[in-house]
Amino acid sequence: MNISYHGHSVVKVEVEGKTILIDPFLTGNSLTDLSAQTEQADAILLTHGHNDHVGDTVALAAKNNATVVAPVEAADYLSKQGVENAVPLGLGGTFDLGYAKLKYVQAFHSSSYTDDAGVVHYMGVAGGILLFVNGLTIYHAGDTALFGDLELIGRRHPIDVAFLPIGGHFTMDAEDAAYAVSLLKPKIVVPVHYDTFPPIKADPNHFAELVKDAKVQVLAPGGSVEI
Template identity: 35%
Template sequence: MNISYLGHSCFVFKIKGKVILVDPFITHNPLAKEISVDEIPADYIILTHGHSDHLADAESILKRTNAQIISSYEILEWYKKKGFTGHGMNIGGSYNFEFGSLRIVTAIHSSILPDGSYGGHPFGVVIQGENKSFYIAGDTALTMDMKLIPMICKPLDFAILPIGDYFTMGYRDAAIAAKFIECKKIIGCHYDTFEPIKIDKEDVSEYFTAQDLQIFLPEVGETIDI
């Protein structure tokens, strides 16, 4: 599977011919200035919570692509008032989409929309499709609930975890999370965008290697074959 990293926590990938975009935050990210929002395809847009650094470009992309939103019930209702459609889900729920199954799992964070509206509970997702199973954690602290994932889902091929600390778990907690979810291949996200979440990539890589884990730290615009 090819996964393209568009900066911060934004990823785009294709399953069964459908393009899934996650947490689009591009035009206001100085590290993503080479990415053209007007060229990003999307059939579905997953919004893990309501913070602007995860949905700032969602509306413009929705208008252009007519993509379906997958988010919390509260966030979907907020977008419905703007004329958009999709699936407003909640923690523990799952649904079989065209691209495969998607389960909503716990994230420990906060969620408020740009106008101050309540964004519901933040979440992560486990997606299973085309013989791949993977976890996108969203913004989260380390939580014991992660231990449930290998109990209720197929074994994970890889996981996308925040590692920048300050607003989410840092890389040391992310290494523990990798063991909780029983997954050795980790793609890091939510790092370097802002001063408080800048990391030393060499330190992170060495730490994960010492924990017998594999960490991918993609450059903005890079595509990973995993």
């Protein structure tokens, strides 16, 4: 199994010959090393419906006949855009891909999508994703503020690898993300959602210095988690 980071909030998990993409914002993402024209995906998981997380979902799903798991309203919208295998999931809901299982958990954030005509579509409640694969628990927090029930998430499902936003402005910043680590208690944490746009410029090494409760791995786009 390989778990890798690809700029902004893009995470890839490769297992048993299958590829899972989380929040595949590729086109327009100056930090990613992936291309929507060449990337493969068997499953696409979305934490919420903002454009910088939905990204290339429709094109990737069409090209790869991928299963897309998304919050209920986001899945409904994507179905109307031509995604044939859209699975709607609510907070607390679980889904079995066959080679991995996942659960949606709470996040504190908004969720909407602006189409090419400038129309804003409501995309449901934002969430985080717990991914259970090969005996490991991977947590992608999506976009979120700091909140107390992160402790419950970590206690309910002990986390091996956590991907946490640190960019501030739209999500928690490095200081709050470091406190989130103390609540979640993952073995490994990877900072995400920073430096893509000027408002979310952040120093991941500062975040690493603040974390006392886990091993921090600062990854360049294309870098893999060392477990």
